[in-house]
Amino acid sequence: MPTIKINHLHKSYTNEKGEATKALEDINLEIRDGEFVCIVGPSGCGKSTLLEMVAGLLDSTSGEILLDDVPVKGTSRDIGVVFQDASLFPWKTVKKNIVFGMDIAKVPKEEQEKRLAKYIRLMNLTEFENKYPAQLSGGMQQRAGIARALVMNPKVLLMDEPFSAVDHLTRCTLQEELVRIRQEENRTVFFVTHDLNEAVYLADRVILLTPRPGRVQQEYTVKLPHPRNRNDDYLIRLATRIMADIGRGCREDEAAEYFI
Ligand SMILES: Nc1ncnc2c1ncn2[C@@H]1O[C@H](COP(=O)(O)OP(=O)(O)O)[C@@H](O)[C@H]1O
Numbered sequence: 001m002p003t004i005k006i007n008h009l010h011k012s013y014t015n016e017k018g019e020a021t022k023a024l025e026d027i028n029l030e031i032r033d034g035e036f037v038c039i040v041g042p043s044g045c046g047k048s049t050l051l052e053m054v055a056g057l058l059d060s061t062s063g064e065i066l067l068d069d070v071p072v073k074g075t076s077r078d079i080g081v082v083f084q085d086a087s088l089f090p091w092k093t094v095k096k097n098i099v100f101g102m103d104i105a106k107v108p109k110e111e112q113e114k115r116l117a118k119y120i121r122l123m124n125l126t127e128f129e130n131k132y133p134a135q136l137s138g139g140m141q142q143r144a145g146i147a148r149a150l151v152m153n154p155k156v157l158l159m160d161e162p163f164s165a166v167d168h169l170t171r172c173t174l175q176e177e178l179v180r181i182r183q184e185e186n187r188t189v190f191f192v193t194h195d196l197n198e199a200v201y202l203a204d205r206v207i208l209l210t211p212r213p214g215r216v217q218q219e220y221t222v223k224l225p226h227p228r229n230r231n232d233d234y235l236i237r238l239a240t241r242i243m244a245d246i247g248r249g250c251r252e253d254e255a256a257e258y259f260i
């Protein structure tokens, strides 16, 4: 049974003059339990729009999104979200930021402590629990943001370019940490990125969207077990192939714009 099922999903944005911009057109996707899927595509093709709809943060124009056969209507604790910017509360310590959602959800204190300790360890945040966000590097803030999402034990983790704002080395480390956590917990992950090397390194399956309005252009299964070597020939060839496929189908004079 797929965890997420997206059927004939359309999204148009309407501006104040009533003019519609079609962002996504007839998206059909199934994401299996425990699968790690990366969504890639040119800038503005609707990746974030799709993720926000799966998160229940944005309504579709038509079509449906099912989580375990139940339509997604608004946000839910089954779905954890991590954006590019960790958006931690600046006045709360790392620990207070991470337990905040569990407090709201009335998770018993003992259980909170258990989950906090687990993700502090998994996200390499030991010794940073009592620091404030401003005292942390961007990479550390992002680790705290991921821990904050994971302590809620969501069925699905949605991530929108979560490592785009950190330096290259930190990014590689965070990717490796995500792979490690994923191996320990077998969570379903829906990950948006415009970085093809990142996508092939992380994903079981990569979905390429067309230029706007985004449609599913192609799917690629990454047939390489974890842990992967990011310089593996197969991954490099696959990323090169996806790069070549991007923007195919758009007019040649538009192609440069869609190049990511
Ligand atoms: N709130 C909005 N109002 C109007 N248009 C929007 C809004 N958000 C996104 N769009 C448009 O929808 C398209 C898809 O945007 P987005 O999902 O952010 O793309 P991506 O994440 O792939 O870069 C873009 O053309 C963007 O300009």
Ligand SMILES: [Mg+2]
Pocket: 047, 048, 049
């Ligand atoms: Mg985006």
